[in-house]
Amino acid sequence: MTPKTEAELSEAIAAAQGPLAIRGGGTRAFAQAEGETLSTAGLAGITLHEPGALTLVAAAGTPLADIEAALEAEGQRLAFEPPDLRGLLGREGVSTIGGVVAANASGPRRIQAGACRDFLLGVRFVDGSGTIVKNGGRVMKNVTGYDLVKLMAGSHGTLGVLSEVSLKVLPKPEATAVLLIEGLGDDQAVAAMSAALGSPYDVTGAAHTQKGVDGAPVTMIRVEGFTPSVAYRAQALKEKLARFGDIAIEDDPEKTAAGWAWVRDVSQHVGQPGDVWRISVKPSDGPEVARRLPGAEVLYDWGGGLLWARVPEGSDVRGLLGDLPGHATRVRGGDAGIATFHPEPAPVAALSQGLRARFDPRGILNPGIMG
């Protein structure tokens, strides 16, 4: 089914006789639900873009690329840097803004600017009974009633099908510089990233790979802004981090953009065998996570707190992590006996299940994919 309007979407859900697999572009779901496909591709188009108010409103099925192009034309961007996981997941298709929001897909800049949910100002959605609901709006500050906007971000279609989203956008910075340190071990790399993120220099990205493009470990620290400011902060960081080794500064716009796209899209693991897990911990626990995963190759983002770990097929990553506080989500491959999403503690799971039961009483929206 491919409804063309919100009203048709509402009718389709109300009339559904069985489970529905909700699909934006099908490019980023970690798990596919069984059921009749309900596509949002028919709900497309940017309905409002006010560059001077930093806001954009679009139908949920609008291709992400269209939104990025419209913003680019005004020198703006989505600051949360949504990843493109098509390569990693081996998918084809057109990523939609609704899919980005439903997955709360956030890239390297999450550490400084915030996640997708932090830029989401309003939503319209259709719940599991076919009721159309709106929450939030298109203004930057809004505490009128409960924040269902955040609840919808990252709900993977299980509470309702998004029909429209409203986003805060930001100007593109004039310049970018990246500090590059080669050869650091994981612990040293995380220490360097922590020192950078704990500085006054407004770091907008901090990543480390155990295996860079030429096979050696590389640590990357990004600053963005006006040209003189970027030059000043890159130099200040270089001095602050001098004890970690030789530091090169890259400020070529194409090279820096390509480098961060590589991190954002987890290119390191594209076309490589094995399962891929996304693990979120406090940054100083990152290296310990890597040590507990035999045979893993790790890309660290978010200053060390987000690990993209490629592990041998069927690895029980959660079992291996044991008591380390955090979350592990399997994004690619693996054994059907291991849940995709991290199981929640019983009282929290009861709340999540309660919400699903209220918003989708018949249990027909992407059933089972989140647990």
Add this chain to the structure above:
Amino acid sequence: MQMPQPDAGILERKARIVARLATAVSGGEVIHAPEETRAYECDALTAYKCPPMAVVLPSTTEEVSAVLAICHEEGVPVVPRGAGTSLAGGALPTADCVILGTARMNAVLETDYANRFIRVQSGRTNLSVTGAVEEEGFFYAPDPSSQLACAIAGNVAMNSGGAHCLKYGVTTNNLLGVTMVLMDGTVVEIGGAHLDAPGLDLLGVICGSEGQLGVVTEATLRILHKPEGARPVLIGYDSNEVAGACVSDIIRAGVLPVAIEFMDRPCIRACEAFAKAGYPDCEALLIVEVEGSEAEIQHQLDLIGEIARRHDPVELREAKDADEARRIWLGRKSAFGAMGQINDYMCLDGTIPVSSLPMVLRRIGELSGEYGLDVANVFHAGDGNMHPLILFDANKPGDLEKCEELGAEILKLCVEAGGCLTGEHGVGVEKRDLMGVQYAPEDLEAQMAVKDVFDPKWLLNPAKVFPLTVSQPRRAAA
């Protein structure tokens, strides 16, 4: 504004309930004498008052859990309270309720500079969170003007903002996790030192839920290193339209100031008379603050100056040093105090799209004339969060009612302009009965469904946020 009738059955059982509550808190203290409960009869929305049946001030999550479990069994409504600075009546009691205050829970539990977070008990004041980390050069970013007094508990419940949220975001953008106790006493841990747990974003819906989903006892907050410096520039215009256009141009140019504050003429005059900040007598005044190293500050101020000059300002004054910076902020920071000196006032909090600023200000001017009440405007212009102050005389019969009517008209105007009823103060009781202006019945139903899940008996702060007629069936069923 109406509140539900107190439940006579609960009041009859007061002695037993008080005795049971005494077993739940160390020291056994329960405040219940009328002369003492009066201290809790209202928050900063002082127009409405009602002493609670009893007040408990637990010290730990376990004690909160014990208190709530007892109230749950007894069917007693509970109103959580932080520092009582809510401007929306969020902490307003009913005569049959127990106030659960966080005043004794103010410990710092963990500070972690490498991972950039602090974990505190929720009764800790906003400013003292920064106080706990500033020696290492860090700070907690959300800075409501009430930060000396207000508690993190209230900040989380209201999703409070502050002058610097244009750059750093509001509470929800800086909150990493909470320990919360549900009405039946169940303790839940949501989020933590790591970012973005997969699963439903319960933290996102808890923040801003106005004490209706659970009692927050601990919070994990993001801390940041302080910038090297900050400096404001003062820009005066002879028209609100032009000042609005200047704000929009600054934002578009890619400068991201930490704050853009806007004052209109009535506000400028009052502040000037009160604080002698040296403000020009003009239609609209902007205070724009930028951060960074000295050179970065200068670069941004130059850009802002260039944009401002294109709009032909009547005044453009850059702070050259700390003293001048202080003087520029002095007037703005004393705005509420200045207004309080000359009048009683009601502070509104609607948000509008920045582009409709001139239209909304013009309409507010017209409405002010129609109602015969002066309105002074001071607000966070960068994000469209207005704070119209309606001046009235509480001693004059009928003035408060007239003021409330005008307030409602202004908030409806904000919604019509594409904005909302409240940008940072919350709904509480103050905007409760206007919720239907912004939301359709199905929208409110979806929000109430969340409360049904967290608090099935509707005992936590039940008479707030949703119009009483709308929440009536749920409250009655409990």
